[in-house]
Structures are given as C-alpha cells and as structure tokens.
Amino acid sequence: MPTALLLLTMLQVAQAPSPVSPSVRGDRFQIIVPQGWKTLNDGGFVLLEHSSGASLLVQRIDRPSSLPDFAQRQAERVMLPLGFATLGEPRSFKEGKDEWVQYEIRGNRLTAHRRILYRLLRRDTNFYEVIYEAGEDRFDTLLTEAQEIASSVQAIIEAPPPARRRRR
Helix, strand or coil, X not given: CHHHHHHHHHHHHHHCCCCCCCEEECCCEEEECCCCEEEEECXXXXXXXXXXXCEEEEXXXXXXXXXXXXXXXXXXXXXXXXXXXXXXXXXXXXXXXXXXXXXXXXXXXXXXXXXEEEEEEEECCEEXXXXXXXXXXXXXXXXXXXXXXXXXXXXXXXXXXXXXXXXX
C-alpha cells in the first residue's frame, strides 16, 4: 500500500503543469511576459507594467538608415521630459543576426529619480525599440527580467487577408 501511494504521488507531481509565461502580440511581433508584469497595451506596440511600478515598452519600427545615429536621436528624445537628465555612453552588441545599440538615461520625473534603458534592436530584417524605465532604487532588480522580455521578441509572419470573390 505505501508503494502504491508513493507511486500515485510521484505521478501527480510529474503531471503538474509547469507555469508558462503568456505571450503578447504587437505589430507583427510577440514577446513573452513573465509573472509580475501586466499588459497595459497590445496591438501596435506593447506596454507592460510591473507591480513595482517599472514599465517596459516594445515596438516595431521602420528600418533606420543608421542604427547608431537613430538610437542616439531616440534616446535623446526619450530623455527630454526628464529633469536633470544625463545620457550615458552608447553600448553596442552584435551576435549572429542580432545587433543592438543601447543607452542608459538618468533623470527625474517630478521628484522621483528614474533610470531608463533605451535599446534599439535589429533581429534579422526587423527593428524594435525597447524602453525600460524604473525608479533609481528598483532599476537593477528588474533589469535582467526586462532584458529577457526584450530578448524574447519574435517576428510574426502574418498571412495576407483572404481574397474576396467578385460577383459577376
């Protein structure tokens, strides 16, 4: 009897579903969203918010003529609303078919000290803009998770709409 009970318990544990992170779709892309993040917007762009108040924006963009120049202009645009903002040095990465340029931005939103990680990603022939923002004190806590979400971006090939039949 104890052996049968042990075997039954082992089967139930083996069959327990593993938690799967849901995917969220944007404009011809999808990302994996782990627990603790909620989707505020999906469709053209994806905006996520963490229960701690951090946010992550992911959107597909048109092909820029120069990845580094476009990334710098966009990072400067992102930092404009911040008070006493500073733009860090660009960091570039290239691995296989992926390439990205990122900037770290520090500044104030009202009286809160904020940090932003701006990343422009090229994956194959697609380009994505990722903006992670959190309070100065919580930034590093969620940075790895935000980077994993950004790294999960996958292009979705959409089928063309079905052809309409013409009546004669």
